[in-house]
Amino acid sequence: MSELTQSEYYKLFKQDKVIKDSKRIILPGKQENIRLEAISTFNKKYTYTLDIGNAHIALKYKFQERRQGIIFARIEFDGNHKNPEYISDKVPFGVDSKIKSLMKRYSEEVFIIKDHIHIYVEGYYDKWAFPLHEIIDYDFSNQNERINYKNKMELFLNYCNIKHKGTIDVPLNI
Numbered sequence: 001m002s003e004l005t006q007s008e009y010y011k012l013f014k015q016d017k018v019i020k021d022s023k024r025i026i027l028p029g030k031q032e033n034i035r036l037e038a039i040s041t042f043n044k045k046y047t048y049t050l051d052i053g054n055a056h057i058a059l060k061y062k063f064q065e066r067r068q069g070i071i072f073a074r075i076e077f078d079g080n081h082k083n084p085e086y087i088s089d090k091v092p093f094g095v096d097s098k099i100k101s102l103m104k105r106y107s108e109e110v111f112i113i114k115d116h117i118h119i120y121v122e123g124y125y126d127k128w129a130f131p132l133h134e135i136i137d138y139d140f141s142n143q144n145e146r147i148n149y150k151n152k153m154e155l156f157l158n159y160c161n162i163k164h165k166g167t168i169d170v171p172l173n174i
Contacts, residue, residue: 004061004070006094006122012061013072013120016041016161017048023166027153030054038162048072050162055079057153058118059160071126074118075156077149081111081118081129092122102130115152135159 004012019025020037028034033053040046049060049069056076060069086107091100099119106129117135118126136155150170157164 006092019164025168029171057156072120078113083109
């Protein structure tokens with residue numbers, strides 16, 4: 001898989017994107033997954049895949065000529081994960097200061113049945129994860145699960161600069 005530099009990642013990630021051919025998104029229920037395509041409004045050759053399951057939402061940049069993808073951001077709901085060790089010499093040039101600070105704070109952190117978000121870091125791909133509230137500023141604790149899932153989806157789309165003018169529906173079997 002080809003790797004992006006940190007500056008290439010930021011350039012692509014910050015571009016505005018739109019979901020292709022979808023006026024209505026019906027979020028998947030238990031044991032289901034859906035895949036949506038998104039395109040850059042800056043340059044239509046930049047395409048992205050949005051993979052959505054009832055335990056995760058992930059945005060991948062798709063290299064059309066190689067049919068490979070790099071995960072830019074991924075939310076895991078009630079997931080488990082262990083971060084790598086923070087080694088200052090291995091942090092790539094250009095990593096934003098907030099992410100660098102979070103990498104130090106959450107070095108070798110273990111998430112057990114906890115919402116967290118994976119962020120692309122050059123040299124690590126999506127191996128770094130942080131508590132959702134550290135990246136997306138919102139309190140999910142006072143909502144029922146169905147609304148919470150929809151709000152997380154909306155906030156993730158916003159975080160990833162993905163515009164969607166249609167509706168987002170949550171299934172009853174979640």
